[in-house]
Amino acid sequence: MNAPTLWIIFPIGLGILLLFINNQRFLSLVGGSIAVILAAIAQFVPIEVALRVGSLSLRLDSGITILGRSLMIPPTEGSLLALIYGAAALWFFGAEASRTATRLVPLGFMIIALMVASIAVQPFLYAALFIEMAILLAIPMLTSIYRPPGRGVVRFLIYQTLAMPFILLAGWLLAGVEASPGDLALTAQSAAMLGMGFAFLLAIFPLYSWIPLLIEENSPYLVGFLLWILPTITIIFGAGFLDRYSWLRSSPQLILALRYVGLLMVVTGGAFAAFQRHLGRIMAYGSIAETGFSLLSLSLDLNLGIPILFLLIPARALGLAVWSLSLTIIKENVETMRFGEARGILRVTPLAGAGMIIATLSAGAFPLLAGFPSRLALWEGLSRESVGAALWMAIGIAGLLISAFRSLAVISMADEYTAWTARESFTQMTMLGLGMIGLFLLGLFPQAVHFFLANLPLMFEQLGR
Amino acid sequence: MELTFAWTAVVLMVITSAGLLFVRDWRWNIILLAIQYLGMFVLTLQHWPIGMASVKVVAGWMSAAILGMTRSGLSEGASAGERLGPRGRLFHLFAAATVVLIAAVVTPAVDTIMADAGFPVTNGGLLLIGMGLLHLGITARILQVAIGLMTVLSGFEILYSAVEGSVLVAALLAVINLGLALVGAYLLIAANAQKTESL
Incomplete structure (x- = not known):
């Protein structure tokens, strides 16, 4: 075996x-x-x-x-x-x-x-081929054969497919850089190829337009699953590049690029989330900000950044699961997830409403929730490197928190004397309840996941040691 | 002789990829795509043995057949409103000419980067990548998107064959081509579902 x-x-x-x-x-x-x-x-x-x-x-x-x-x-x-x-x-x-x-x-x-x-x-460069196969399998998962596909699915397919050639060619060029490290032109070309490949794969600004579209058109739970698995593994794959190539790891330009791109994702994700009037799109921008946090962790001193990167993973998985399940249940009870339609939905789906708000708050680093410990560690690490960057991260987080409070205001804004009529099934209530307890437990006892996370940096030869 | 064959394949690919932009009849689209894979086979043959290169053309033809068979099962109304006006044709012609020109201009520089893959190979690869991207940029129709993506991947595969000779990579790329065709077929059927219902 x-x-x-x-x-x-x-x-x-x-x-x-x-x-x-x-x-x-x-x-x-x-x-x-x-x-x-x-x-x-x-x-x-x-x-x-x-x-x-x-x-x-x-x-x-x-x-x-x-x-x-x-x-x-x-x-x-x-x-x-x-x-x-x-x-x-x-x-x-x-x-x-x-x-x-x-x-x-x-x-x-x-x-x-x-x-x-x-x-x-x-060789690990062939990873792009397997990721592309996973993308192709995601299409029948997202769309039904009985319903026309939306623009989001088509855009998702195009953007993710375009990543593969860039990554494969970058891999080949990087091998050349290893052989002749002094060749600056080749270095620049390979870095540009790699950057383009990861920009498509991780849906870096402005290539993330498919994410909000996808959530609007499809089941939030299915999209949430993809928004968890794809960026998580892609980031680990990207960290593998840093681990393997010392010139990439020690390049101050790359570290700065990761920081600026990460901040761009966090700030745009947070700011756009704050101004959305659609519950699904808020989750989309929340997940974009989550990817930004992961990129920011790679821009820190990697002995600190890699453990933070791994600490972000369980919080992202649980947060997105609760968030997307809540939205799926809300979507069953409203025509669309626009603010106008979802007004007062808390009285119809109380646990789903609470789950959505708690997950949004967790993404926004609200204290005592799962996202808080990792973001606090990230913020502290970032402030040591650059106070300006830490301030920008705070702006992104503020945007996410504003979106949580706006959502709370909308879903609790029911007409007077509207009765509480919970329409969630027993299974839905159980799963949401367990998920919310999990979000609190991860926030209160972050050391509980230490058992899983302690050995993770060992998968890299150079990083996080 | 080999070089003549290779340049002939490039000319063939200029015709097919430009034809894919202009022609709106799905039957011609599938035929042009199949011919394009033949050109790709000739260019891949410059660096790969015939056995491995034929994987590309077989996978490509199978992909074209999947798309063609799926499209043939759909109503003719599914392609209504796809006709291009004279202005549209002129724009497409201008855009295609620009891509051909850009591919020709950057070929020497890219050829140097691609370990001297050979001008026809580099030019053919760049041409298909450019035309495929152009295709993706000007259409939102499922069949055209699938063909556009397959054209981009064909261009990339031509370039990549010059630097990578792994059997696993060839097999995985063939699987991806077939997968892309199957996904295109799936989306085509899904896109037609509502039209059939609403008729």
């Missing part, structure tokens, strides 16, 4: 089998349970170590060779896999409540497996 078979090939096969099942509850429970098992194996069963079970000796090899290239999951990546599949379990368990299990669980398994493959493939 080897690790790539367990965490890449098996989930793809499982996803294909699950495509033939239509029972929402079964899919959600089976998908979530298997994801939990995969996460537990990743966390507790060491790779490349022989284990004795009675008279049997089991060993999980780290690699597999396919067509002359290898998929390699070293022992140091176990915690990352546990985090990814653990968060996937969270999304899958919530899929029944959002009534998206038939699409999310089968295709979600395949997408996650391909994203894991993008981290595992050697």
Whole structure:
């Protein structure tokens, strides 16, 4: 048995089998349970170590060779896999409540497996190919064959597909830079290619126009899942470039570029969120700001920035899950998620309304919520490097908090004497309740995830050590 | 002789990629796309053995067939309103000429970066990338978007074949091409669903 078979090939096969099942509850429970098992194996069963079970000796090899290239999951990546599949379990368990299990669980398994493959493939530059395959699988997940696709889906497909050639060519050019580090023109060309590739992949300003469109047109829960998995793995893939190429890591221009781009994402995300009049679009801009926070963490001293980057991951996963589930439930009860239509919705979907507000506040670094510890650490680190940058980050955060309070005002603004008629199902209330408790627990006890996060920087050879 | 073949393929690709911009009949679009993959095969052959290069043309033809078969199953009304007026044709002609010119001008510089891939290979690759991007920029129709993306990827694959000879990469790129065609077919059917209902 080897690790790539367990965490890449098996989930793809499982996803294909699950495509033939239509029972929402079964899919959600089976998908979530298997994801939990995969996460537990990743966390507790060491790779490349022989284990004795009675008279049997089991060993999980780290690699597999396919067509002359290898998929390699070293022992140091176990915690990352546990985090990814653990968060996937969270999304899958919530899929029944959002009534998206038939699409999310089968295709979600395949997408996650391909994203894991993008981290595992050697040479690591081929990751762009696996990411592109995941993007292609995301299209049938987002759209129904019985409904015309919107502009957001088409734009998503175009922008994400254009990233692949840039990344692959950048990878080839970077190999040339390694061979002749003094060639400044080649260095500039490879950096520009890499920048373009990641700008498309991470939906860097102004290439993020598809995100708000996508949320308006599709189920927020499905879009939320993509907004969690794609940027998370892409950022880790990007950090892999910094780990591998010392000239990139030590380039002051790149660090400045990451900081400015990160700030641009945080400020525009926060500012646009503050002025939106659509609950879904607020989540879109919130997720854009989240990507900005991740980029900002990479612009810090990497011994500090890498642990912060990993600390951002669980908060993002849980925050987006609660946020998008809340919006999905709200969307079921209103015609559109515009402020005018969603007015007073708190009396109809109280837990979903509360979940949305708490998740927005968490994204805006509200104290005692999941997003607070990581953003506080980031803000502190950033202020040591540049007070101006810390101030800009504060402006972005203020925008997110304003959007939370505006949303709260709108959803609680019901006509006088309107009765409270909770229309959420038991499953929806349970999942939202657990999610909100989780957001508080992560905020109150951030050290609880330390168990998963402590070993994550070991996956890099140079970063965070 | 090889060089003549390669330049012939480039000329063929100028015609097909420009034709894809002008022609609005989906049947001609699919035929032009299939011919474009033939040109791509000839250019890929400059650096790859015939076995690997034929993966490109087979995958490309299969992709074109997927799109063609899907489109043939849809009503003719799905392409209503797609006709270009004289001004539109003139604009497309001007834009296509600009792309051809830009590709010709930057070919020597890019050829140096691409490890001297050869002028026809570099020019052909750049031309398809430029035409594909132009295509994506001027249309929002699903079939045209799929063809535009496949054209951009074809251009990139021609350039990339000069520097990368991995079998895994060739296989994955073929899978991506087929996947793109399947996604295009899926979106085509979805886009037509409402039209059929509303008729």
